[in-house]
Amino acid sequence: MSVVKEVSKMLLTVKDLTKKFNHKIVVNNINLSINQGDLVAFLGPNGAGKSTTINMLTGIIPPTTGIIKLDGLQPSSTQYHQKIGVVFQNSVLDNELTVKENLLSRQKMYRNSVDKLDDWIDKFALQSILNQKYGVLSGGQKRRVDIVRALIHDPELLFLDEPTTGLDIQTRKLIWKVLSDLRKETKLTIVLTTHYLEEAELADFVYVIDHGQVIAADTVNNLKQNFAQDVLTIYPSDMMKISQILSDYKYQIDGQQVAIFVQQYQAIDLLNKLKPVINSFEYRRGNMDDIFLNLTGKGVE
Structure with missing residues (x-):
């Protein structure tokens, strides 16, 4: 019996997107292809052009040049905005209204709003703060309300612009648990x-952005394979013998420790060879920080 693999639907396409401010190029000829149901991450330092790109994709600012299409719709279309939800770095809610008043007023703005508000309130644990003014909430509480506000009309595509910056780890875990469940249930694209x-490691696809340009675009696994090697750090008892064993490997010596760059499958075999001449070892998988460092020469700020 043959298995038919489901083909992902292309939801958002972006071609040659560029933005200039006073003749300074902030976003430079970016191309994007985003499938329905995917979590896509834009990874880059401050000033890389990530937020400017989001602002163009959400229709807040127009591009200098380029084409943006969501299901064939452009950001100037009312239907386009019915299909998207946005969580900005800075909230757009009213500090003087209660959480409930803010959410109900936002719900009324959408003609085709699906009444899931009670469900969102429950999932994001907002019951205890519904009657508090938005302005007196903590950062984590505000962010949970912001996300519910963005989901209130059941969008197909949710934009999250640095949604968990500065939040405690418990709030971040809650947010990602709910969003992960939502993606499974509704094929929400993020x-x-x-x-x-x-x-970024949670993403199905990552665009690494620096100086307004996409410098790499691939799955997390492929990026790791190409730009992030695993590191086996050993503490040798005999440095002379170590150098002989490592003749076919790339490694760095730092005092009494040696960092060896390996593929995962090499580590066990190499440790067996090194066992007689090492005191201890540590093993670290390659990660997104390694990828960004190898691509740009600097870490994510």
């Missing part, structure tokens, strides 16, 4: 900008 490398 476009994320982040400084947190562990969040």
